[in-house]
Amino acid sequence: MSVSASEWLQRIHAMALPRTVKIMNVCGGHERSISMAGLRAALPANIELIPGPGCPVCVCPEEDVYCAIQLALRERVMLVAFGDMLRVPVNAPKSEARSLEQARATGADIRPIATPMEAVRIARANRDVPVVFFAAGFETTSAPVAAMLIEGVPGNLYVLLSGRLTWPAVAMLLDSGTPGFDALIAPGHVSTIMGPEEWQFVVDKHGLPAAVAGFTPESLLAATYSVLRQIQEQRYFLDNCYAEVAHPDGNPTARQQLADAFDVIDAPWRGVGTIPASGFALKPAYAAHDARRRFPIHGDDARKRAGEMPLGCDCAKVVLGKIRPNECFLFGRACTPQHPIGPCMVSDEGACRIWWASGIRESNKMAMS
Numbered sequence: 001m002s003v004s005a006s007e008w009l010q011r012i013h014a015m016a017l018p019r020t021v022k023i024m025n026v027c028g029g030h031e032r033s034i035s036m037a038g039l040r041a042a043l044p045a046n047i048e049l050i051p052g053p054g055c056p057v058c059v060c061p062e063e064d065v066y067c068a069i070q071l072a073l074r075e076r077v078m079l080v081a082f083g084d085m086l087r088v089p090v091n092a093p094k095s096e097a098r099s100l101e102q103a104r105a106t107g108a109d110i111r112p113i114a115t116p117m118e119a120v121r122i123a124r125a126n127r128d129v130p131v132v133f134f135a136a137g138f139e140t141t142s143a144p145v146a147a148m149l150i151e152g153v154p155g156n157l158y159v160l161l162s163g164r165l166t167w168p169a170v171a172m173l174l175d176s177g178t179p180g181f182d183a184l185i186a187p188g189h190v191s192t193i194m195g196p197e198e199w200q201f202v203v204d205k206h207g208l209p210a211a212v213a214g215f216t217p218e219s220l221l222a223a224t225y226s227v228l229r230q231i232q233e234q235r236y237f238l239d240n241c242y243a244e245v246a247h248p249d250g251n252p253t254a255r256q257q258l259a260d261a262f263d264v265i266d267a268p269w270r271g272v273g274t275i276p277a278s279g280f281a282l283k284p285a286y287a288a289h290d291a292r293r294r295f296p297i298h299g300d301d302a303r304k305r306a307g308e309m310p311l312g313c314d315c316a317k318v319v320l321g322k323i324r325p326n327e328c329f330l331f332g333r334a335c336t337p338q339h340p341i342g343p344c345m346v347s348d349e350g351a352c353r354i355w356w357a358s359g360i361r362e363s364n365k366m367a368m369s
């Protein structure tokens, strides 16, 4: 028999917890469900739900966005990207295009797409033009890109890959010794691809409770109850509260496609730095479709120095769960969805944008006197 959200809340409120408990989620979809359902306010005050590294657009390196802009402007390629990427700002001077959207306004051919197959279709329909697919995303987005390459793409389609794996960011936080959370709600979508057991290290290596959750309030509260009960009983394990969708071993076909198309490399995360074994790169077999090889001039190393967040933007701290979105001074002041300063206010999976959409409109950080 399924348990309703209000029943889960009753069970959680009935628990006698020894202390404040901080629970991190690492999925933009989880954060959206938590915020929109008002789960934070419904939970006891000593339980804090912390948004973590769950937004691939937010962590996409500044130099990759800049490279995409330059390819569209200077090489006159047709550039396609998932819609969220178009408004992500880079740290270019105001006289230059600072986002793909601004580059498009100056005449660059930049088109939003929703699926990799759209990129293939556009390349097939425009065979005399190089088409660059700027593919940023986590495992769930990278797997269809891998499938696309394996199935075969037109010779004029190049991939500017900015794929990332989620678990290494959590591992980095835990390895730091100051992760800032006591339990993990592991991402449901990623677990459907990679398998829930990918998160077993949180329990085995770090001795923290973990639970995979789906996207309904019921599933998120079930996972919350699970990790709280584990803390209460001091008996830690990985609980799968999304077992109807996230099966053991995940999706073996998708995992094999990821392994066949991509190497796993150390990769930069915007504002965070390089995280070991956290990125995807095209295997040599797909070099002919690698935009970084086809247009090497725009992989400008100098950008890596400018690759931090825009001035005053605390996105990197938000992504790592070190501060809450409204603890950024710019939140709701200079930075809104209409005028985003940083990527966390651009993407639908960005914590700042989600918090804004849920009705939180003001920063609680005072100006420095």
Ligand code: SF4
Binding pocket: 312, 313, 314, 315, 316, 318, 325, 328, 329, 330, 331, 332, 335, 336, 340, 341, 342, 343, 344, 345, 346, 352
């Ligand atoms: Fe960055 Fe804006 Fe979020 Fe501040 S409110 S962290 S400036 S995206």
